[in-house]
Amino acid sequence: MKKKAEGVKLHNSGRNLPAALKKIGLKIRNYVLDTEEVLPGQKIRWKRVFGLSALVAFLFALPAIVTNIIFDWIPMFDGIIKAFCYVDSRGNSYFVGLQNFKNVFSDPILYKSIGNMLFFFVFNLLLMFPTIICTVVMFRMKSAKVQYVYRVLLCLPMVVPSLVFTLLWIFVFGYNFGVLTDLAERLFGHRYNFLGDPKLIKWTILFTGIPWVTSNNVLIYIGGLNGISESVWDAAKMDGVGPIRKFFSLELPLIVGQFKLVLIGVLGASITSYSTQLLYYNAAVHDSIMTPGLLMYYKAFPLTTVPSDYGYSYALGLILFVVSLFLSLLTLKFVKSSD
Numbered sequence: 001m002k003k004k005a006e007g008v009k010l011h012n013s014g015r016n017l018p019a020a021l022k023k024i025g026l027k028i029r030n031y032v033l034d035t036e037e038v039l040p041g042q043k044i045r046w047k048r049v050f051g052l053s054a055l056v057a058f059l060f061a062l063p064a065i066v067t068n069i070i071f072d073w074i075p076m077f078d079g080i081i082k083a084f085c086y087v088d089s090r091g092n093s094y095f096v097g098l099q100n101f102k103n104v105f106s107d108p109i110l111y112k113s114i115g116n117m118l119f120f121f122v123f124n125l126l127l128m129f130p131t132i133i134c135t136v137v138m139f140r141m142k143s144a145k146v147q148y149v150y151r152v153l154l155c156l157p158m159v160v161p162s163l164v165f166t167l168l169w170i171f172v173f174g175y176n177f178g179v180l181t182d183l184a185e186r187l188f189g190h191r192y193n194f195l196g197d198p199k200l201i202k203w204t205i206l207f208t209g210i211p212w213v214t215s216n217n218v219l220i221y222i223g224g225l226n227g228i229s230e231s232v233w234d235a236a237k238m239d240g241v242g243p244i245r246k247f248f249s250l251e252l253p254l255i256v257g258q259f260k261l262v263l264i265g266v267l268g269a270s271i272t273s274y275s276t277q278l279l280y281y282n283a284a285v286h287d288s289i290m291t292p293g294l295l296m297y298y299k300a301f302p303l304t305t306v307p308s309d310y311g312y313s314y315a316l317g318l319i320l321f322v323v324s325l326f327l328s329l330l331t332l333k334f335v336k337s338s339d
Contacts, residue, residue: 083318087310100315110316113290116202120291121270123206128266130212132259135221136251140243151222158215166279169208170195195280198288205280205289217262224258225251260335267331268324272317292320 083100085093104110138154141147157165172179173194185191194204232254236246252259274293281289300313 079314080318082311083314085311085314087314089308096311100311101319103309103312104316104319107295107312109290109295110292112287113292113295116289117271117291117293119202120205121267124266124270125263127206127209127212128217128259128262131214131217131262132221132252132255134211134213135218135225135255136247138218139222139225139251151219154213154218155215163279166208166276170279173204173208196282196284198285201280201285201288205276220258220262221255224255228254256335260331263335264328264331267327271324271327272320292316296320 082093084095084097086096086099087093134154138147138150141150171177173181175181175191175193175196178194181192181194192200194200232250236250241249272293274291274297277289277291277294278297281294296313296316299309299316302308
């Protein structure tokens with residue numbers, strides 16, 4: 001009887017498999033064609049998919065699609081493939097399997113750089129909150145005109161490349177000519193080498209972000225707060241909700257969706273970025289400023305006559321990508337938006 005029951009069960013599962021595959025196919029078709037659920041036998045409105053308006057929209061999107069394929073997708077897949085190859089100076093690739101990854105994980109410099117990355121990672125997370133507080137203060141301004149003026153003033157620095165700000169701070173902290181270096185000597189009687197002291201360099205880099213308010217993120221949060229119904233704020237006002245309770249009970253929970261978006265960007269930037277560290281890099285602070293991203297860069301473009309190790313760079317870049325993707329997926333799963 002047991003064998004007979006198992007046979008019937010297998011027979012039924014074999015009959016249900018085509019139906020299940022057909023159901024999955026219908027869902028994929030509806031998702032790709034951007035149509036509502038189509039019942040078996042019901043016709044799809046192909047004009048909606050291949051009509052003139054859809055064709056015009058596709059033509060407008062075509063340049064972005066082409067540039068994404070050329071400058072994003074092709075290099076990405078090329079990097080994934082070459083992570084398993086030895087790449088010589090002429091660009092020729094030879095498959096070596098997991099050897100590049102073995103070289104990465106056996107490199108003692110990598111583990112030192114992970115500590116520096118975690119330092120910037122933690123503080124980048126903490127320094128997200130000044131932006132949120134600035135957004136809430138701006139949102140609470142009663143005058144729409146004043147709020148608009150502050151938004152414009154906040155966005156003005158966006159027209160200046162971040163590289164210019166970094167070079168400006170290098171001049172401010174310069175040992176022989178830095179304004180803050182001279183001021184510190186007059187106040188404390190000691191001349192600090194902010195850019196050359198291994199104990200100070202990480203704190204110097206963090207300080208250059210003052211006041212730690214990101215214009216793009218402010219606009220994202222403002223958009224989220226403006227999308228909330230006025231009835232929510234009226235109800236809070238009638239209930240006598242104070243400013244602090246309003247922040248923790250209403251404003252902060254209601255922009256968790258925007259916070260999640262910004263958090264994913266911060267996670268990726270903290271793990272893979274190297275441009276800021278590269279600008280502040282010098283031999284005296286090598287161990288204190290080296291991050292996995294900067295290590296990846298210097299393996300591909302070494303400062304000395306040491307030959308380039310492109311395979312190492314590709315492998316480390318792939319590892320950083322996987323870690324960043326994993327943390328982003330965790331963020332999407334566990335950081336829940338409030339209704």
